[in-house]
Amino acid sequence: MKCLRWRSNRHRFYMFFACASLFLLCKHYSSPNEKIDEEDEYLNAVDEHEKEKKVECEPPGAVESKCTVDNGKAMRCWKDEEEVYFPTSYLKKRFDMTGKLGKDGSTFELYTSYAKMRTPESTYEPLGPFGHFATYSVETRDRVRCISAKTNVPMSTQWDPTPYYYPIQIAQYGLQHYSRIKIGLFTNSSLKIQYFSLDSNSNKTEDKREVLVGVKSNEWKGAAGMHETTERLFFNDEEKGKVVNISAGCLLIFIIKIIDDSFSDALANAGAYVYLDKSPDLHVVSFDWKPYDGNASFTVLAKMKQDDLLVLINYVFSEGNGKCVWQEEERSYDDDTIVQKPKKDGQVSYSYSYTGSSQYGEWSNVTRDILVDVSRALSSGDNRKKDDNVILHPGDIRLVSLGFRGQLTVRQQINQRVEQHSHAFRSAADWMIQNQDKKGGWAVPVERSIADRKLVLEPGWHSAMAQGHGISVLTRAYKHFNDTKYLLSAMKALELFKTNSSEGGVRAEFFGNVWYEEYPTTPGSFVLNGFLYSLIGLYDLSKLEVPVAEIDENIRMKIKEAQQLYSAGIRSLKQLLPLYDTGSGTIYDLRHVALGTAPNLARWDYHAVHVYLLKWISGIENDEFLSKTADRWIGYAYGKRAKHN
Template sequence: MRCRFRRLNYILFLSISLFLFYRIYNINPISLYSQSPFTLIHYQNNTYRILSSSFKHNSRGSYLNFAYFNVEQRNRVLYIDFLYDIPVSSQWQSDGHLYPIQIAQYGLSHWSRLELNSKNQQNKIYKFERLQPNKNNHCSSWHTIKDEIFLSNTYIHFTISSNCSLHFHFFSNNIELVYSTKTIHDLETLTKRIIPLKGSPRQASRYMLIDIEKLMRKTLVFRRDLIKIQICGDTQSSVTQLIIGNQTLYDQQAFYSATRWLLNNQDLQTGCWFIHVRRNYGHHTQYHLRNPWCSAMAQGQAASLLVRLYSLTNNKEHLLAIRRAIQPLWSSNLTRAYFNNRFLWLEEYPLESSTKGLFVLNGCLYALIGIIDANTIDYQPYLSELINQIIISLQHMLPYYVHPNISNWSLYDLSHITMKSKINTASYSYHLVHITLLQCLRQIFKKTNHSVSQLFDFYVQRFTSAIL
């Protein structure tokens, strides 16, 4: 009887374990063997995409799996800036700052969505021409859209004149969203939210659902609604054209907003997008980031974004911006550290002391891909040499990123070696990022350097085995 009870307990335990493993770590078997460039992984009600064997990196094409990133929906994005139409980050600064890494990722995700959606049918487009207030009552009559709109895919683009406001009223949820070029003191109620717009006339491209959620500080359960539109202001106020519902239009505007900010805010002498947020490393108050600091990851991802812009424009100024973006990665120690005083590393978070480094894995790999993208469209011998130096470092250092206690799991950085910190285990999402970046590099070097491709393949297989 006792033996049967133990056997029953064992079978029950095994069944529950298998069920939980399937629910949490299920890799979609269809994606593994299909021609899709992505493999789907389901973990804790989230879907992640790593690359499949059919993925092909193209410096002008979609960037990794970024077509499925919603940068603007991240918790650490406070809102989309009303002047530049780019995300404002609360990372390390609660009142917000413009963070180059996040801005570059925002542009790359929308460029990748453009690539993805070029093959798909677009959303309906609703156009309103020359909206103006009524002469008698300061506001126009309400213009109603008859169809329900899916707010998770609804974008608006408009040009609004000074001293007026554009009102969107959502029927089912009784929320009014107001875009205004002036301060309107009497509109702040529980069901109305004001989005101020500076400048006149002001062109704007907005994702309405994100604006509402960021202002209400919660994720809304509704994804569709009926809306009506009204413009209020003086007799000279107008909205020349209002377009609703074109996802491609929003992706284009978001891509250009990100590239425009990067082009206008690059330091022309160093090539950096300097970050002015003061930071220590974790609990190590003696280790400070340089102030201001220049992140290799920001430089690499910005270069990848500007390469894609240059593929459209062939503009020499854009090419010069790409060269400047790569400059601090090869010509100075603004972003560099040396492991064991020998192996070059490109630091996502460069410390004040050049003899100390964090050696964050994903930051260096993103920077490497940016260098490769730049070198693809603008070959330079010094960039090829830099790529070779980083490959030599990776050959030596990748074994240190294998967790000593968790089989085939990756580490986020090497601070436990350089600073005697606690081992910084990669989170599940960062572990998948490591796999994705190594998969991309494996594919890039497959035709040109078989031994290097095999190096990356070895760690792809090893890290992937931890989630299978």
């Protein structure tokens, strides 16, 4: 039992300091058992908090005693001549505190908040990195089921077990990778890129960031036992240069599909393949291909460093029964049951789904981060729990080979590199354009219920946070890719800010103050962080500089409109912000005003988001009131409280 030192003749507040002194005497320590509900706007950091360790210690020289707390509730405690010791489990639950042993191993650090209070390092720039998004990993969040093989953006199980496209997560994915481009994370512009063939005698150094394989024809192999059904024809294509036409195992796949509607057996071997570079940081694979029908597919074979498990990741034209990634199944013909294939001979197989036939007969680029795909595959069981989320780091896997089957043509140049930031950012921006509805919004296709279903949003609802994030993505894409289509989409996104929630928009009012609703319920919920993010998006568009040659009256009008919507939101923020201050923390939303329920207090991780966003906006506005409010909220995270009577 972890324990707490209590000074009986002091106010309860001093229990925090007493706890710290006792923990210095304990041989073991614990770290916060952070429980994150994972709402849409909060990103899990790449470096996650350690989980709490269940350890026991007893106060030196103290004896077990009986105590009561909170109107007579019995609790185990200890006492000596001067002190009384209570379990820290009680303190943690009652006061929402946490702590850990310092790096020197001798000092215990006590925290009121488990979340780090970050503030912007510089003044916000509309085309700069999006806050500290570069340090987060959207694709490894527990509720992100996969990065779609068709669209190259995340698919979520946030509020529905069937993976779907959640606009906020997709926008955050794009902003994350854009931010990494801007700060140069995982990239080095001064580094010379090395190209080499695996069959060559090139001098391979440890600092290479990108390599080419498959350039030489003899690097392309035929799968064992399939030489007679595998044809590899090399020729020069007018558009792509050196290419290889592959006809591999097509008849076999067709027969199996007719009999069993399953590709499982055909996926056992690749028809034609190339070996990949073994460097642990080169986990992004990119190539150009032209599939001719639904039998075309490709497979990446990776090997886990920890246990030498071979993981086959198959990319197939299949609906996948509503799944974006699934473990291969096999049918038992005795009782006609289907079960997941167990690990066999140190090998396990998963598939990612391409859907539709629009890619048949057309050249397209495939870029996949295999490290992410393997982690999402290993986390994809139907009966998975939250703790089953697998997060892999560079070096955890080694790529072995890339194989192709079916009727297809592939460019001989297979690229391996460290990152895919530009590709991921463009994929997110393109998704926003392709999925923007007539209202200018990105509808959420699943139901969202709030406050024990007292407030329910039916599928097809819009979010001000999605609109704001979308604008932030699109304005950056307009400048980064120099393409006006992104600007036009960003301007269309303004329409819902002028449309009332009751009419399918995101605009609401609270005591005469305009509010942009993350969850546009009736009555309103008035979520704070979603509103702040929407203001950032409006600001991004309002400050966009468009070349004189491109600007017209419509563009000029829309930029002015964004400025007006932003300014109206800032006025409301200054009026309503005090309502979110509890004197010891912040409130997530104002649902209690409309519903007559208890306030929905913000967890410390959301409190940290409130602080960061408020500091962001106070810097933009150069506003002392907003800045001082954020400073006070930072103090709450370190144990400060408002004065009482």
